[in-house]
Amino acid sequence: MPHNSAQVRPATHVDVQAIQKLLNHYASMGDLLPRTRDDILKNLEHFRVIEQQGDIIACGSLENFTDELAEIRSLMVRTDIKGSGLGREIVQHLIEMAQARQVKRLMALTYVPIFFHKLGFKTVNKEIFPEKIWGICVNCYKFKNCDEIAVLMEL
Ligand SMILES: CC(C)(COP(=O)(O)OP(=O)(O)OC[C@H]1O[C@@H](n2cnc3c(N)ncnc32)[C@H](O)[C@@H]1OP(=O)(O)O)[C@@H](O)C(=O)NCCC(=O)NCCS
Numbered sequence: 001m002p003h004n005s006a007q008v009r010p011a012t013h014v015d016v017q018a019i020q021k022l023l024n025h026y027a028s029m030g031d032l033l034p035r036t037r038d039d040i041l042k043n044l045e046h047f048r049v050i051e052q053q054g055d056i057i058a059c060g061s062l063e064n065f066t067d068e069l070a071e072i073r074s075l076m077v078r079t080d081i082k083g084s085g086l087g088r089e090i091v092q093h094l095i096e097m098a099q100a101r102q103v104k105r106l107m108a109l110t111y112v113p114i115f116f117h118k119l120g121f122k123t124v125n126k127e128i129f130p131e132k133i134w135g136i137c138v139n140c141y142k143f144k145n146c147d148e149i150a151v152l153m154e155l
Contacts, residue, residue: 006086008093011047011059016040018056019047019074026076031111033140035074047074048093050086058086062094065131068104075108091119099155106155107132109148121151128152
């Protein structure tokens with residue numbers, strides 16, 4: 001089972017293509033927001049990945065809005081191994097990173113709140129994150145009709 005040997009590590013330039021491929025897949029289904037290669041490259045230091053036999057099988061990033069508020073973004077697991085604990089592995093790692101950065105609130109926008117609830121997040125009203133809404137969401141193609149659910153963990 002892949003999760004038995006799962007090791008989360010920082011992403012490098014070599015991983016960008018694989019991250020983009022995984023992201024394109026989920027973005028094309030509307031599950032995740034698309035991101036350009038430049039956007040991924042600019043935020044590469046925040047990405048963590050799990051690699052197996054030369055392929056990226058899971059990834060996620062931790063991006064700060066302010067010193068006290070961070071977001072989990074681009075969280076995804078390769079389709080054929082969803083449900084084997086890798087998503088949890090990545091999120092737990094990102095929670096530890098957030099704690100080390102002394103972030104007080106960790107949020108995500110998602111279509112799978114149940115997954116986040118299992119990890120201790122609570123569903124909240126999006127309006128409590130003006131930093132996100134007016135900094136990032138305002139530029140998103142879903143801005144006027146966003147149906148994603150906000151989840152929050154207080155650290
Ligand atoms: C959401 C996602 C990252 C979860 O990763 P995963 O490796 O499949 O999930 P895990 O195996 O770590 O699951 C952890 C728990 O959440 C539950 N869970 C995971 N996905 C779920 C779903 N879609 N619906 C209900 N429960 C779910 C699992 O059953 C498990 O519960 P358990 O502890 O009771 O056994 C992954 O399914 C994915 O890549 N989805 C598509 C992209 C996406 O929507 N990303 C989230 C963006 S915020």
